[in-house]
Amino acid sequence: MAELDLTRIPNHVAIILDGNGRWAKERGKPRIYGHRHGAFNLRDVAKYANSIGVKYLTVYCFSTENWKRPDDEVNFLMNTPVWYIKRFWKTMVENTNIRYKMIGRRDRLPKKLLQAIEEMEEASKNHTGLTLSLAIDYGSRDEITTAVKKIATEVKENKLNVSDINEDLITNNLFTKDYPPLDLMIRTSGEYRISNFLLWQLAYSEFYFTNTYFPDFTPEKFKEALIDFQSRNRRFGGLK
Numbered sequence: 001m002a003e004l005d006l007t008r009i010p011n012h013v014a015i016i017l018d019g020n021g022r023w024a025k026e027r028g029k030p031r032i033y034g035h036r037h038g039a040f041n042l043r044d045v046a047k048y049a050n051s052i053g054v055k056y057l058t059v060y061c062f063s064t065e066n067w068k069r070p071d072d073e074v075n076f077l078m079n080t081p082v083w084y085i086k087r088f089w090k091t092m093v094e095n096t097n098i099r100y101k102m103i104g105r106r107d108r109l110p111k112k113l114l115q116a117i118e119e120m121e122e123a124s125k126n127h128t129g130l131t132l133s134l135a136i137d138y139g140s141r142d143e144i145t146t147a148v149k150k151i152a153t154e155v156k157e158n159k160l161n162v163s164d165i166n167e168d169l170i171t172n173n174l175f176t177k178d179y180p181p182l183d184l185m186i187r188t189s190g191e192y193r194i195s196n197f198l199l200w201q202l203a204y205s206e207f208y209f210t211n212t213y214f215p216d217f218t219p220e221k222f223k224e225a226l227i228d229f230q231s232r233n234r235r236f237g238g239l240k
Contacts, residue, residue: 002227004052010183010229012056013049014198014205017042019189019213032076037215039084043092048219050098050130052226056179057132060197064105064139078109081134082116097129103175104138133179140199147173176201184229186222188214206232 017038024034042059049057062077069077092098100120109117117134150173154160160169171177182198182205190211194202208225210217 002231004223004227005230006052008230009053009226011054011180012058012182012184013054013226014058014060014182014185014201015045015214015217016060016185016187016191016195016197017214018187018191020215022189023213023215031073034213034215035073035077035080039080041215041217043084044219045217045222046092046098046130046132047096048222050096054130057130058103058135058176058179058182058198059133060135060138060195062104062136062138063196064137064142065196067108067137078113081136082113085116085120097127099124099127099129099131101131101133102136103133103143104136105142106137108137131179133176135197138175139196141196143175144170144200170200174200181205184208184225186210186225188212188217204234206234 020034020038021031022034023037024031027033046057061081066077067074100117100123102117102121106114113136117136147170151160151165151169155162155165176198179201182201184206185194185198185202186208187193188210190209192209206229208228210221210225212221
């Protein structure tokens, strides 16, 4: 296998954290067992990404569609980030220089979860390492629709002209407005769908699909994805 070139690390990587439930089922455990192990693994992947110079890691934790899941699973998924933050507060916030952000709707989150997220964002806001961006109650269509409504309101209020609307304006009204372009999107568990994740941001990103369930997607597996990424010829619509 080729070696990872540390001079060509992607700035922004996204992961659809898929397969936690199936991983647990194959072990005769409830789905929530898989989600907890997925949270442990995310800690390890994030620390590795930070160590090699990835600037942004955006992970799909809970979609706008996930509210349709059974109540006990939804409740667990809403509580998992709170548990995660309390469990790893010292090592992940104080000792790793990782900055934490959340993208997605905040108006539907439980108060306890929202408070924990905002505390973690505040505590790590001056960190200069990896930005670990948690997509919670996130849906790309919802994000784009919200951006369009905001722009339409500004046009209606004569703050913008229709001629002012361009790709940059739309980009600057998304949750990821301060993020660099997305270089690589990874989906675990053998699924080959985007599932309403970062549709606008994925325009020129590379895709990497693996059959590995996320709890088994170790830093070494992440490294393999990055090596594969470095083998791609990225032309962005032009010729090289």
